[in-house]
Amino acid sequence: MADAAPTPDLVPVTVLTGYLGAGKTTLLNRILSENHGRKYAVVINEFGELGVDNDLVVDSDEEVFEMNNGCICCTVRGDLIRIVGGLMKRRDKFDGIIIETTGLANPAPVAQTFFVDDAVRAKTRLDAIVTVVDAKHLPQRLLDSHEAQDQIAFADVIVLNKTDLVTPDELDAVEAQIRKINKFAKIHRTTKSAVPIAELLDQGAFDLKRVLAHSPDFLTDDAHEHNDEIASMSFEVTTPIDPERFNAWIGALLAEKGQDLLRTKGILSYQGEDRRFAFQAVHMIADGDFIGPWKAGEPRTSRLVFIGRNLNRPQLRRGFESCQVA
Amino acid sequence: MGQTVSADHLLETRGIAKSLDAFVVAASFDRDGDAVAFALGDGSLRLARVGAEDWTEVAAHDGGALALACDATPSGWLSGGDDGRFVRVAADGAVSEVARYGMKWVEHVASFSDGKARLTGCAVGRNVHLFDAAGSLIKTLAHPSTVTGFVFDPKGKRVAASHYGGASIWFVASKSDNPRKLDWKGSHIGIAMSPDGGNVVTAMQENALHGWRLADGQHMRMSGYPSKTSALSFTRNGKWLASSGAESIVLWPFFGGGPMGKAPTELAGGDNVLCTTLACHPTYEAVAAGFSDGLVVMADITTQRILPVAGPGRGPISAMAWSSDGVHLAFGTETGFAAVVDFSKR
Numbered sequence: 001m002a003d004a005a006p007t008p009d010l011v012p013v014t015v016l017t018g019y020l021g022a023g024k025t026t027l028l029n030r031i032l033s034e035n036h037g038r039k040y041a042v043v044i045n046e047f048g049e050l051g052v053d054n055d056l057v058v059d060s061d062e063e064v065f066e067m068n069n070g071c072i073c074c075t076v077r078g079d080l081i082r083i084v085g086g087l088m089k090r091r092d093k094f095d096g097i098i099i100e101t102t103g104l105a106n107p108a109p110v111a112q113t114f115f116v117d118d119a120v121r122a123k124t125r126l127d128a129i130v131t132v133v134d135a136k137h138l139p140q141r142l143l144d145s146h147e148a149q150d151q152i153a154f155a156d157v158i159v160l161n162k163t164d165l166v167t168p169d170e171l172d173a174v175e176a177q178i179r180k181i182n183k184f185a186k187i188h189r190t191t192k193s194a195v196p197i198a199e200l201l202d203q204g205a206f207d208l209k210r211v212l213a214h215s216p217d218f219l220t221d222d223a224h225e226h227n228d229e230i231a232s233m234s235f236e237v238t239t240p241i242d243p244e245r246f247n248a249w250i251g252a253l254l255a256e257k258g259q260d261l262l263r264t265k266g267i268l269s270y271q272g273e274d275r276r277f278a279f280q281a282v283h284m285i286a287d288g289d290f291i292g293p294w295k296a297g298e299p300r301t302s303r304l305v306f307i308g309r310n311l312n313r314p315q316l317r318r319g320f321e322s323c324q325v326a
Numbered sequence: 327m328g329q330t331v332s333a334d335h336l337l338e339t340r341g342i343a344k345s346l347d348a349f350v351v352a353a354s355f356d357r358d359g360d361a362v363a364f365a366l367g368d369g370s371l372r373l374a375r376v377g378a379e380d381w382t383e384v385a386a387h388d389g390g391a392l393a394l395a396c397d398a399t400p401s402g403w404l405s406g407g408d409d410g411r412f413v414r415v416a417a418d419g420a421v422s423e424v425a426r427y428g429m430k431w432v433e434h435v436a437s438f439s440d441g442k443a444r445l446t447g448c449a450v451g452r453n454v455h456l457f458d459a460a461g462s463l464i465k466t467l468a469h470p471s472t473v474t475g476f477v478f479d480p481k482g483k484r485v486a487a488s489h490y491g492g493a494s495i496w497f498v499a500s501k502s503d504n505p506r507k508l509d510w511k512g513s514h515i516g517i518a519m520s521p522d523g524g525n526v527v528t529a530m531q532e533n534a535l536h537g538w539r540l541a542d543g544q545h546m547r548m549s550g551y552p553s554k555t556s557a558l559s560f561t562r563n564g565k566w567l568a569s570s571g572a573e574s575i576v577l578w579p580f581f582g583g584g585p586m587g588k589a590p591t592e593l594a595g596g597d598n599v600l601c602t603t604l605a606c607h608p609t610y611e612a613v614a615a616g617f618s619d620g621l622v623v624m625a626d627i628t629t630q631r632i633l634p635v636a637g638p639g640r641g642p643i644s645a646m647a648w649s650s651d652g653v654h655l656a657f658g659t660e661t662g663f664a665a666v667v668d669f670s671k672r
Contacts, residue, residue, distance in 0.1 A: 063490065083431075086433070
């Protein structure tokens with residue numbers, strides 16, 4: 001794992017997911033037409049819906065490829081590897097990249113592309129996964145589609161759109177359903193995808209700084225989720241972490257349960273280290289890096305978050321606790 | 327001998343260099359070797375007659391240029407861009423559109439000529455489009471996934487294209503249009519064919535090369551690279567396959583039963599700097615190579631002597647080409663430096 005601060009000149013990449021009809025294209029049109037002083041290269045796959053003429057719009061077919069790297073669930077987007085490579089040859093023409101996925105897309109291959117491909121990693125950073133959902137139809141989607149659940153599970157930012165089509169009570173119920181899957185994403189309630197662009201782009205959300213800054217309801221229940229529903233759990237310890245123990249534990253855990261663990265993220269306080277260590281994984285593919293130092297007087301609490309299926313809270317907690325220095 | 331000369335000695339005494347202010351995507355001499363073109367990330371081409379100090383700027387693409395090759399005619403080039411255009415650029419800089427593909431990127435271009443037959447082609451998404459000398463479409467070859475590279479065989483009879491899951495070989499004149507499929511699991515991201523047309527080698531996403539001996543379908547696995555291979559080049563006699571992607575020039579022996587079971591020869595290594603591109607000399611058993619720190623060297627494969635051409639410091643080398651007579655070497659960098667170096671006897 002590299003021991004370096006995140007490089008500031010990496011191109012931020014925003015992934016836009018959401019079911020057909022949720023308001024993704026409306027949002028994209030707003031991002032492209034609004035005068036926010038920044039230029040984005042946009043990778044789309046359903047050209048024609050977009051009403052904006054822009055020479056930086058790239059039409060792409062989603063090509064999900066299996067990697068032969070020994071990781072059984074590791075898939076990447078081959079088209080993105082090529083397109084990012086091509087765009088980097090005119091790097092000076094845009095400030096960021098937005099990738100729109102098809103409505104039915106599983107977000108994992110997109111996210112994994114930014115972990116697995118060295119050339120892509122060297123030039124870009126995954127800024128945030130933004131998921132647009134339709135307040136009226138989401139409950140039904142969640143019942144009939146794994147992808148709809150996964151898109152919420154993967155999200156750093158959720159645009160809860162078409163709120164005018166439901167009652168306030170229904171809206172609260174939908175938000176509660178989202179929170180059950182993903183406790184940590186930032187939720188914006190909108191109509192016509194009207195959310196300030198500054199709240200979506202250049203969030204640094206994927207690199208955790210803000211996501212873990214406020215930690216909602218830690219350690220509330222000890223339920224062991226046996227069903228197929230996605231849940232999120234978070235754990236924290238105050239004794240410093242032994243990097244070797246942590247790597248051994250998390251490595252084995254991801255190898256064994258990686259298919260169920262959609263996203264794992266954490267900020268860790270390593271023994272004898274003044275900088276915070278940011279850890280994250282998508283399924284089995286993990287990555288980590290030191291980020292800025294702990295603030296003076298700030299409690300050095302290590303936090304770890306899991307979003308996935310079949311999470312066993314006591315087992316995960318015991319495992320994380322066993323990584324503390326003896 | 328014995329005295330220390332600067333690594334830039336050849337560049338300074340025998341080179342013409344320019345700062346072009348855009349990523350140099352590719353370099354290519356025209357077929358008769360009189361002039362070189364550099365394709366740039368800003369969509370323009372720079373044309374330079376060998377030895378000339380004045381280079382011509384040509385607005386070829388609205389966006390970025392992605393691919394460049396010599397045309398099938400003795401002079402001029404073909405280029406492809408992310409504006410979806412496949413164009414011909416004449417020696418005087420005149421641009422004529424061969425085809426236009428809307429939103430799709432034209433990511434690869436190639437040509438063939440043996441003096442009589444002339445073919446050109448471009449890869450756009452999953453298709454390779456082939457054109458005759460007049461620029462008329464001959465046929466479109468459809469693949470199961472995006473084409474990541476294609477080459478004509480040495481006689482212009484076949485086209486080999488790499489894609490996810492392997493490579494496909496097509497007969498240009500075939501009526502049936504069923505390719506010979508070379509299957510190997512994984513994502514194949516570039517392709518080369520040996521000068522005798524007997525071997526096909528692809529670069530893979532997993533930092534390895536894969537090859538097929540066409541006579542009997544024998545597989546070849548060449549691995550051990552720390553990063554992806556973007557440049558593959560056979561020596562003229564077909565004995566060696568030179569490849570980028572390691573901290574040296576990696577040369578696989580295609581003789582004496584190799585490359586199966588043989589270790590590659592590594593040249594110009596030792597500095598922990600990645601070789602980013604290379605080009606084998608068109609006549610000698612030698613290879614020019616560029617590195618991520620900007621170093622350019624010429625390596626004699628037989629004697630293993632390394633001759634520096636340009637020292638580090640001008641950006642990662644991103645493009646490289648020899649003139650057909652092997653007298654001039656052109657190279658360019660990610661940060662917009664470009665040069666043509668004269669290797670003629672003096």
